[in-house]
Amino acid sequence: MNPLGKGQFYLVREDVLTESMQKMLEAKRLLASGEERTIQEATKRVGLSRSAYYKYRDTVFPFESIARERILTIFIQLEDRQGSLATILQIISDARCNVLTIHQTIPVQGRANITLSLDVTEMPIKMDEFMQRMKAPNFIDSVHLISSGAL
Incomplete structure (x- = not known):
C-alpha cells in the first residue's frame, strides 16, 4: 500500500529525476517541437529504450506543461x-x-x-x-x- 496515496503529485527539481526520466522528457520535447516525428526516432536520438519512454510518459511532465492558462x-x-x-x-x-x-x-x-x-x-x-x-x-x-x- 502506498502511504502517500495513489495519484499524489510532487514538484521536484530536474537534477533529482532519474536519467531515464530526463531522457524521456527530452524525447517528448523533440516530438512536440517537430524535431523528431516518431517515438522511435526521438528515443533513439536521446539514447532511451522505448519501453522506458512508455513507462514514464504519462507520469512525468515538465512544470510548464501542467501550469494553467x-x-x-x-x-x-x-x-x-x-x-x-x-x-x-x-x-x-x-x-x-x-x-x-x-x-x-x-x-x-x-x-x-x-x-x-x-x-x-x-x-x-x-x-x-x-x-x-x-x-x-x-x-x-x-x-x-x-x-x-x-x-
Missing part, C-alpha cells in the same frame, strides 16, 4: 495606419497566442492605443522574443507589458 496583457502605442491592427494580429497568431480581449482607442493626431489580453499558453517562444516581434513593425511606437500570470 497564462494570460498576458499588453499596451501598444502606434501610428494609425491602414492594416496596422491586422499586422499586429498576424504576429500574435504566428506566435500561437489567442486574443481574449482587444480595445483600440479612436486615433488622435494619427496615433492610437491598443490594449490586448492574450492567452499565451501555447506560445512556443520565450516572452522576450515575443515582445521583440511585437515591437518590430515600423508603425509601433511602444509595447508595454501590463500584466502576466495564471488564471
Whole structure:
C-alpha cells in the first residue's frame, strides 16, 4: 500500500529525476517541437529504450506543461495606419497566442492605443522574443507589458 496515496503529485527539481526520466522528457520535447516525428526516432536520438519512454510518459511532465492558462496583457502605442491592427494580429497568431480581449482607442493626431489580453499558453517562444516581434513593425511606437500570470 502506498502511504502517500495513489495519484499524489510532487514538484521536484530536474537534477533529482532519474536519467531515464530526463531522457524521456527530452524525447517528448523533440516530438512536440517537430524535431523528431516518431517515438522511435526521438528515443533513439536521446539514447532511451522505448519501453522506458512508455513507462514514464504519462507520469512525468515538465512544470510548464501542467501550469494553467497564462494570460498576458499588453499596451501598444502606434501610428494609425491602414492594416496596422491586422499586422499586429498576424504576429500574435504566428506566435500561437489567442486574443481574449482587444480595445483600440479612436486615433488622435494619427496615433492610437491598443490594449490586448492574450492567452499565451501555447506560445512556443520565450516572452522576450515575443515582445521583440511585437515591437518590430515600423508603425509601433511602444509595447508595454501590463500584466502576466495564471488564471
